[in-house]
Amino acid sequence: MSNERVEKSPLPWWLAGLLLGGVQILAVAISKPLGVSTQFVVVDTLALKQSSPEYVAQHPVIGSEKYQKLGGGFWLDVGLVAGAFIATLVIGRWRLQATTAWWRANRNGKAAVGARLLTGFIGGFLILLGARLAHGCTSGQFASGWAQLSVAAIPFTITLFGFGMLAARIMYPKTPDIEA
């Protein structure tokens, strides 16, 4: 179990951070600060509009026009998927996989994959519910929040990383090998 190994990042931390910061500056200069999670609500709203248009129309949040059209934010998310896909192909790291090194270092056997997928679904549910309650996720509220010195970024950072570290501690007590 201890021979699970975490692969090195394609780019070193300083270059990775400079690139991401550069994308943020570009976004603030010609569009608006980076943000990802709103579009999940937009897509759900468009689906709900098909089945229950009256519900959507009288809703205090998704009743507004912003949630009822696929705008720039949606295309940013589509671009994000495309960009990551191109990057994996370019460096030859595209791989079909269902678990992670940290997962396998802590759980093995037949049920490990199923448990990972179930954890993923529950985690994903909490991630988006939390992100929308907080008016933004790790991009819109944390990274863009600090870039703009937003007051909201302070309480957000405290619970995001506090509970993140706690959940990771419970879920992943054992450490795999980490490639230096």
Add this chain to the structure above:
Amino acid sequence: MSATTISFIIGILFGAALYLGGLANPDKIVGTLRLKDFHAMRTIAVFVLVGMLGTWILQLIGHANMDVKPAEVLPVLIGGALLGIGFGLTGYCPGTGLACVAAGRFDALITVIGMFFGALAYIYIIPTISKPLASVMNYDKTTLPEKTGINAAVFVIPLVVIGVLLLWLTRPGSKSTTVKPI
């Protein structure tokens, strides 16, 4: 170029940078939350500091498009906690989850499906809970300089200087620290 095309191109760059930078990798995120692998933490720190410095300079020359989120302290604390739990359990967040689907991770796809259900739950519960949640400690859309009346430079310059200094002193491979080279 239309605004849609610009957003799409920014998205491509962001997705590629998330992947190549190692943030769209749940192993790197979990490693950082467990304080065992500092790559993601250092990357995020540089990302935030560069973004902060750049946004401040853009503001000085009048070219920043700001989008500050409302500081409703209670929903932000609760939302941050729920997001944090999901983040710690999976190693994904909305942006890196999408990027990891593109990288071939099936568990990320299931996580993203969970996100659509999380968004649906938000839609159904928010009419009932938004008013009581936003009624306490609500500072609305505000920034530290606006709230305190202190010039943004007083926040940005020390944060960037101290951040860069700390990143330098703790750099991987540095003889002066005991930090493991990652």
